[in-house]
Amino acid sequence: MELGGVVFLKEVLITLGVAFGIAIGLGSVFIPVLKRLKFGQSVRSDGPQRHLTKSGTPTMGGLIFLAAILIATILRSEVEPVVWVALVIAMAHGIVGFADDYLKVALRRPLGLKARSKLLAQLILGLALAFGAVALGGRTTTIALPFGLGETQLGWFFYPFTILLMMFISNAVNLTDGLDGLAGGLAALSALSLAGAAWLAGQTGLGLLAIAVVGGCLGFLYYNKYPARVFMGDTGSLALGAALGAIAVLMEREIILLVAGGVFVVEALSVILQVLFFRLTGKRIFRMSPLHHHFELVGWRETKVVRVFWMWGLALAVAGLWVAQTM
Numbered sequence: 001m002e003l004g005g006v007v008f009l010k011e012v013l014i015t016l017g018v019a020f021g022i023a024i025g026l027g028s029v030f031i032p033v034l035k036r037l038k039f040g041q042s043v044r045s046d047g048p049q050r051h052l053t054k055s056g057t058p059t060m061g062g063l064i065f066l067a068a069i070l071i072a073t074i075l076r077s078e079v080e081p082v083v084w085v086a087l088v089i090a091m092a093h094g095i096v097g098f099a100d101d102y103l104k105v106a107l108r109r110p111l112g113l114k115a116r117s118k119l120l121a122q123l124i125l126g127l128a129l130a131f132g133a134v135a136l137g138g139r140t141t142t143i144a145l146p147f148g149l150g151e152t153q154l155g156w157f158f159y160p161f162t163i164l165l166m167m168f169i170s171n172a173v174n175l176t177d178g179l180d181g182l183a184g185g186l187a188a189l190s191a192l193s194l195a196g197a198a199w200l201a202g203q204t205g206l207g208l209l210a211i212a213v214v215g216g217c218l219g220f221l222y223y224n225k226y227p228a229r230v231f232m233g234d235t236g237s238l239a240l241g242a243a244l245g246a247i248a249v250l251m252e253r254e255i256i257l258l259v260a261g262g263v264f265v266v267e268a269l270s271v272i273l274q275v276l277f278f279r280l281t282g283k284r285i286f287r288m289s290p291l292h293h294h295f296e297l298v299g300w301r302e303t304k305v306v307r308v309f310w311m312w313g314l315a316l317a318v319a320g321l322w323v324a325q326t327m
Contacts, residue, residue, distance in 0.1 A: 009139050009226075011204075012207075015076065016212075016218075018212075018215065020068075022219065023067075026063075027064050031061070031229055035058055039106060040057060041057050054228070056189040058229070059101055059235075060231075062235035065217055065240075068213075081136045083206060083208075083209050086177065089132070089308075090243035091120040091239065093122070093238040096237070097233065098300075099288035100112040129161055129164065129166060131247055133250050141157075141251075144253060147326045148324060165245055168268060172241060172267060175271055176290060178292055179305060181226060182292060183232065183237055184221050188213070188214045189310070190244055190260045190264070192211075194207075194247050197253050213244070220236075224242030253324065255327075259323050263309055267290045270291035
């Protein structure tokens with residue numbers, strides 16, 4: 001579906017408002033339920049000591065914005081197959097995250113889902129997205145390149161590429177979700193950039209889905225900003241990363257995701273580098289990974305870390321839009 005600028009802007013405002021309003025409304029009802037059920041977050045003892053006060057804060061709050069995204073999107077008069085593919089992939093990741101959270105907070109199993117089970121589920125869903133993008137999304141196995149470089153043909157490698165991208169971005173958002181409001185704010189900025197890229201590419205259906213993500217995240221931030229009254233949990237972080245990844249894949253703008261979601265990329269790389277460097281040398285590059293914890297341990301207040309990371313997220317979201325104009 002392709003809409004003119006004025007019509008698209010109108011749809012953007014409606015979708016944004018609906019998703020935001022639903023998230024605000026659901027939060028006021030759902031958070032007290034989580035408290036009564038005592039679905040509280042456990043805080044790692046080896047992390048920044050100031051985080052110990054967060055122990056017991058309700059988690060699984062990702063259900064709030066996932067419902068908002070789903071309802072706001074479905075309420076539109078026409079939902080294209082390509083949008084359904086993105087929704088199903090995002091919600092399926094949310095189910096995986098919910099299972100992990102439920103095992104941790106309800107059944108008191110600290111490790112949650114086994115790592116191999118979670119990765120297997122993500123692998124299957126990444127493959128499903130790749131096939132869905134080609135069969136239902138109508139995309140080819142080429143990757144669009146910026147700056148007038150055209151495109152490059154991946155052929156069969158498109159499938160493992162999509163799997164790796166989806167596993168990387170969903171886990172990157174999950175790793176970033178360690179400070180109040182951090183992941184939700186960055187996801188909103190990344191989604192806003194993807195929405196602009198979608199409009200430039202004539203993929204306004206996916207653009208409106210991205211706007212629903214923005215609205216859902218902003219509504220959730222009302223409760224998740226410092227000091228957070230609820231955490232999104234793996235339920236929300238895995239689904240958010242999957243939503244961003246699916247939108248980018250389905251509109252053939254994977255590069256925009258890596259630019260606009262650059263803070264997520266850096267956070268994930270900080271963990272990878274920390275682990276590899278420690279195994280090779282027995283020493284650490286950062287005081288703690290992911291990177292946001294490093295800045296906390298060098299003396300930054302949590303709110304300062306979030307504010308600075310949001311500023312970088314905004315700059316990269318603008319950079320993503322600029323790159324999108326060259327494609």
